[in-house]
Amino acid sequence: MNCGELRKSICLKMGRLFLSQDEKSHLDSCPGCTKYYEHLVSLEKTLTVAPAPSLTKMEFSKLQSKLDSRINKYHDKALNFYRLSFKYGATMAAILLLVFASFFGKYKFQDIKPADTDSLLATLTIAEDFSASGDEVIEEPYLDLVIDNYVDNYGFNTSEMLIGDLSDEELEYLKNKINAGDIL
């Protein structure tokens, strides 16, 4: 095991630093790597001084109630969709029936009583009311889409680019997109 291999190996163990027999014997004979190792140990210690951040009881109950109402809304929305499709289905069937009736039996269409037309209109109105209800949940996929699109078109190939922060080119591209009104 040479110095480079050893340093890479112990670097990857950061967070749970322990040494294998091989690594121990290398350190015994290499002051440079010993210094490197001690440095990592002190970094690990410094970083783990603080307790892990966690939710307070109040924050958790706030989270629970918000999540609850969001899930309930989501279910209501799904339920409304079924109701809506049922209502529209009924309306469509009524319209088809009307068209069918007017097409194949003109004399019968004239016989339809005003009350029937009223009930048909009522069905339509209810269906419209339902279309107005339902909370719109706005998802935000645009940014990902734009960035993915950029990756596809300009193909950053190295993992460094993908793993790293937004590059100047990405920002420039996004700036143009935003100015063109494509996102945000």
Place this chain on the structure above:
Amino acid sequence: MPFLLVFSYYRLSKIQKAKRMELDDKELVTKAKSGDRKAFDELVRLNKDKMFALIYRMTGDREITLDLLQDTFFAAYKELGGFRGDSRFYSWLYRIASSKTLNYLKRKKILSFFSLSAGTPDEPSYNMPDNVGFSEINDRLIKAVDLLPPKQKLIFNLRFFDRLSFPDIAGILNKGESTVKTNYQKAIEKLQNQLKDFR
């Protein structure tokens, strides 16, 4: 000899506990999938702190962390049917939380680029006690961690604090294991550079 016995008992109970947790997870997921809201609530309760810690370390803002946490669990609820159980439930949650958080950071970066958001700096996400002599090093480290590129910071957090394995992190981020390792190493080296002057 008695020490060895105690030790092996301790290890055994730890392994059993881990196995039991895995079983609990699976059972709860199955129940939640079939529409059991209590089971889902229990999954939220069991995983809330892990996810909170990760998001908070990434954003440094409690309010935003709560919003992203809510988004994460809501997305999990909606997509639960698509969770096949190939990985542990918390890995799947980490994946959702990671992508929500990275999206938030991207958006924030773009907004700050256009100076649309007021430039109030977030509180440091790595609060450390003010031990005498430690504080200067800590300050530097806090800044250095916050300055890591988002995905490198995420890899650092998942590995260092959440103690996930490299294959797990690679799965969560949908990246190669060697890419993840390289980025972890780079993050550590950057942090290490901050300590150099104190040697």
